[in-house]
Amino acid sequence: MRHTKRAVTAALLTSAALALTGCAAGDASSGGDAASCEPAGEDVTLEFTSWIPGIEDAVAAWNEENPDIQVEVQTGPNGNSGTYQNFFNQLEAGNAPDLGQIEYDALPNFRVQDGLEDLAACEDVVAAEDQFLEWTWGQVSLGTDDQVYGIPQDQGPMALFYRSDLFEQAGIDVPTTWEEYRTAAEAIREQGGYITNFSQTDINQFAGFVWQAGGQWFANDGDAWTVELASDESMTVAEYWQDLIENDLVSTYPAWTDEWNNAYNSGEVWTWNSAVWGANSIASGAPDTAGNWSVALAPQWESGGAAAGNWGGSSIAVFKGTDHLYESAKFALWLNTSDEALTILNEQAAIYPATKAGLELPTLTEGVEFYGGQAIYDVFAEASAQVNPDFVWGPTMTQTYADVSDGFKAAASGSSTLMEALEKGQQSTIDALEAQSIPVAE
Amino acid sequence: MTTVIGPDETSATPAVNPRGIGRGGDAHPGTTRGRGPRESLFSRTGAMLVMAVFTLYFLVPIWWLLVASTKDRGQLFSTNPLWFADFQLFENIGALFDYRNGVYLRWILNSLLYAGLGAVVATILAAMCGYALAKYRFPGRETIFNIVLGGVLVPATALALPLFLLFSRVQLTDTFWAVFLPSVVSPFGVYLSRVFAEASVPDELLEASRLDGAGEVRTFFTVSIRLMFPALITVFLFQFVTIWNNFFLPLIMLRSEELFPVTYGLYAWNSTINQFPELRTYVLVGSLLSIIPLIITFLLLQRYWRTGLGTGALK
Numbered sequence: 001m002r003h004t005k006r007a008v009t010a011a012l013l014t015s016a017a018l019a020l021t022g023c024a025a026g027d028a029s030s031g032g033d034a035a036s037c038e039p040a041g042e043d044v045t046l047e048f049t050s051w052i053p054g055i056e057d058a059v060a061a062w063n064e065e066n067p068d069i070q071v072e073v074q075t076g077p078n079g080n081s082g083t084y085q086n087f088f089n090q091l092e093a094g095n096a097p098d099l100g101q102i103e104y105d106a107l108p109n110f111r112v113q114d115g116l117e118d119l120a121a122c123e124d125v126v127a128a129e130d131q132f133l134e135w136t137w138g139q140v141s142l143g144t145d146d147q148v149y150g151i152p153q154d155q156g157p158m159a160l161f162y163r164s165d166l167f168e169q170a171g172i173d174v175p176t177t178w179e180e181y182r183t184a185a186e187a188i189r190e191q192g193g194y195i196t197n198f199s200q201t202d203i204n205q206f207a208g209f210v211w212q213a214g215g216q217w218f219a220n221d222g223d224a225w226t227v228e229l230a231s232d233e234s235m236t237v238a239e240y241w242q243d244l245i246e247n248d249l250v251s252t253y254p255a256w257t258d259e260w261n262n263a264y265n266s267g268e269v270w271t272w273n274s275a276v277w278g279a280n281s282i283a284s285g286a287p288d289t290a291g292n293w294s295v296a297l298a299p300q301w302e303s304g305g306a307a308a309g310n311w312g313g314s315s316i317a318v319f320k321g322t323d324h325l326y327e328s329a330k331f332a333l334w335l336n337t338s339d340e341a342l343t344i345l346n347e348q349a350a351i352y353p354a355t356k357a358g359l360e361l362p363t364l365t366e367g368v369e370f371y372g373g374q375a376i377y378d379v380f381a382e383a384s385a386q387v388n389p390d391f392v393w394g395p396t397m398t399q400t401y402a403d404v405s406d407g408f409k410a411a412a413s414g415s416s417t418l419m420e421a422l423e424k425g426q427q428s429t430i431d432a433l434e435a436q437s438i439p440v441a442e
Numbered sequence: 443m444t445t446v447i448g449p450d451e452t453s454a455t456p457a458v459n460p461r462g463i464g465r466g467g468d469a470h471p472g473t474t475r476g477r478g479p480r481e482s483l484f485s486r487t488g489a490m491l492v493m494a495v496f497t498l499y500f501l502v503p504i505w506w507l508l509v510a511s512t513k514d515r516g517q518l519f520s521t522n523p524l525w526f527a528d529f530q531l532f533e534n535i536g537a538l539f540d541y542r543n544g545v546y547l548r549w550i551l552n553s554l555l556y557a558g559l560g561a562v563v564a565t566i567l568a569a570m571c572g573y574a575l576a577k578y579r580f581p582g583r584e585t586i587f588n589i590v591l592g593g594v595l596v597p598a599t600a601l602a603l604p605l606f607l608l609f610s611r612v613q614l615t616d617t618f619w620a621v622f623l624p625s626v627v628s629p630f631g632v633y634l635s636r637v638f639a640e641a642s643v644p645d646e647l648l649e650a651s652r653l654d655g656a657g658e659v660r661t662f663f664t665v666s667i668r669l670m671f672p673a674l675i676t677v678f679l680f681q682f683v684t685i686w687n688n689f690f691l692p693l694i695m696l697r698s699e700e701l702f703p704v705t706y707g708l709y710a711w712n713s714t715i716n717q718f719p720e721l722r723t724y725v726l727v728g729s730l731l732s733i734i735p736l737i738i739t740f741l742l743l744q745r746y747w748r749t750g751l752g753t754g755a756l757k
Contacts, residue, residue, distance in 0.1 A: 049697060052714075053542070075697065075698075077710040078713035086697075089607075089694060093607050256716055265519055280717075280718075285519065287520065349717075
């Protein structure tokens with residue numbers, strides 16, 4: 001979904017190891033011809049697995065209108081906390097659901113393991129491309145022109161959450177470039193606060209920074225993968241944050257902990273470079289600061305630039321082996337494009353739609369009380385239009401996140417640097433790809 | 443503690459272990475009150491101190507959970523984590539029970555069913571198996587026992603995925619049976635039952651009941667099972683706790699929310715807390731409530747358990 005927190009238990013790792021050996025053996029059997037996208041001509045029941053609370057309400061609305069295509073909702077934990085592993089187990093056992101929720105950064109993994117149906121076989125899906133933002137479509141076409149491996153559901157364009165009251169009191173201008181951001185960081189440090197908290201565990205946030213800087217971490221030319229964790233843009237971003245960490249201009253609390261919440265709630269930390277869904281995280285983690293936050297477009301690398309990163313977002317994919325590709329695609333399109341479904345999803349789970357029209361839902365144009373009545377979603381809609389459509393995720397993101405995160409923790413404690421972490425992550429990612437017999441271009 | 447155990451031990455021992463009469467019974471007739479006067483004040487204080495530290499260590503998380511469950515979401519981070527703010531416990535419980543049509547209560551019932559019924563069946567199976575291994579001589583007896591013993595060493599986690607593939611074959615995944623059937627197997631219970639049956643069921647008694655014309659099954663259920671009772675309570679408790687806490691099997695097997703046990707349900711909620719912060723209170727209150735059945739089970743059964751362990755210690 002929108003934001004992946006690494007919460008993989010030892011138990012899950014055990015099963016991952018077992019499943020990997022299992023997958024390697026079962027690859028030949030899971031391949032097969034692309035299913036054709038034809039209506040079944042009879043009543044069908046689809047299974048759909050998602051961990052979003054309240055998605056049943058949207059499905060209930062669909063079931064009422066479509067007696068011939070009934071959808072059953074299955075649920076489980078957040079993707080990386082177990083549901084993805086379950087999907088792989090089910091694909092192996094041949095009883096995967098028809099549809100499943102998959103975050104953008106996990107989609108290539110399922111594609112590489114040959115677990116997904118290509119939805120480009122369905123005319124309706126191809127025709128729907130125009131309704132989506134170009135870059136969200138890029139996340140599901142996986143860098144190809146003629147393949148589609150999911151219907152984009154939500155997105156996480158990034159902007160700058162900041163304490164407008166504190167900035168005003170201190171007479172500091174809200175930074176519009178990363179250079180100004182560093183200057184502001186010094187001024188705030190003099191006041192005893194920190195401009196932001198550098199998260200050692202949210203590697204997908206860091207990826208969002210690289211994304212904004214125009215960098216890439218992965219590329220795929222159809223035959224082999226290129227790994228560019230240590231690309232120039234990536235290094236520029238790493239050096240920038242390394243400098244802030246070394247000069248004690250940012251705090252390094254472990255993200256999503258009570259400590260971290262408290263740092264924001266007490267006013268010690270002034271800004272957060274986060275995605276649209278972060279709006280709720282602040283409201284719930286720092287309730288004492290209600291009314292004092294605002295949202296601005298992210299600081300730019302070049303003065304006058306207009307680039308935004310993305311953190312999170314997910315799609316609805318159709319699994320290999322479904323007998324009802326047509327119906328599954330039809331449901332997935334309805335769920336992610338119809339005003340009815342998007343409104344329910346937004347009300348129930350604050351889903352921020354991936355379609356152009358979805359960004360104009362009435363609830364997304366109103367002022368938000370926690371942010372002093374600012375219409376914050378207008379800012380995110382603007383940011384969303386600035387996201388680079390070419391960013392590609394790799395097929396082993398869980399491993400990449402884990403390895404880079406280990407390095408970032410060392411950097412935060414001063415025993416290493418972010419640059420070193422990326423270089424190590426680069427090498428371990430290549431090793432992981434080769435271990436799974438995924439071709440890597442040198 | 444000592445004054446409580448004393449009378450219990452002396453009164454329960456003869457009933458449980460006939461061979462213990464005359465040995466454990468009158469070993470220290472006058473010592474039920476003032477036992478242990480020879481311990482020096484220093485070592486007693488030391489022992490108490492160590493125990494107090496550990497008690498604190500184990501109880502603080504539960505205390506935190508209790509306190510956190512009484513707060514609303516805002517106060518959770520802004521007030522002292524180890525002391526109460528506005529007392530909201532009952533509002534929180536009400537909200538938890540209301541959330542998504544009371545799915546939480548359903549999970550509690552599921553857990554009770556998986557753990558309660560599963561542990562009963564597991565105990566009966568383990569008792570019969572252990573008893574047979576202890577009291578009957580047949581070829582391959584030791585081999586079977588050693589295989590069962592090997593089963594103790596295989597972690598349940600390692601078996602979950604193979605079980606999933608097996609259950610997929612027979613299309614039983616995402617059903618009650620997918621969690622229930624693997625739960626009724628307890629190699630450790632078999633081991634304990636065998637050891638205990640060997641020690642506490644005298645062959646003479648079995649011969650006597652055979653002479654009186656009782657069949658083997660009847661002898662088992664009327665005579666042997668009573669002699670093995672303390673061990674069976676132990677097996678039951680162990681298995682109950684194991685099933686209650688077994689979260690990995692449901693994680694792999696179940697997809698339908700209405701089949702979840704409470705541990706898995708809470709885990710699923712907890713995994714999405716960053717995205718849906720309103721779930722945090724539910725997870726906290728839910729965790730607090732979910733330990734209550736375990737506490738009740740232990741309070742009700744610990745008496746049997748203690749006498750059982752005491753019996754073993756006297757031998």
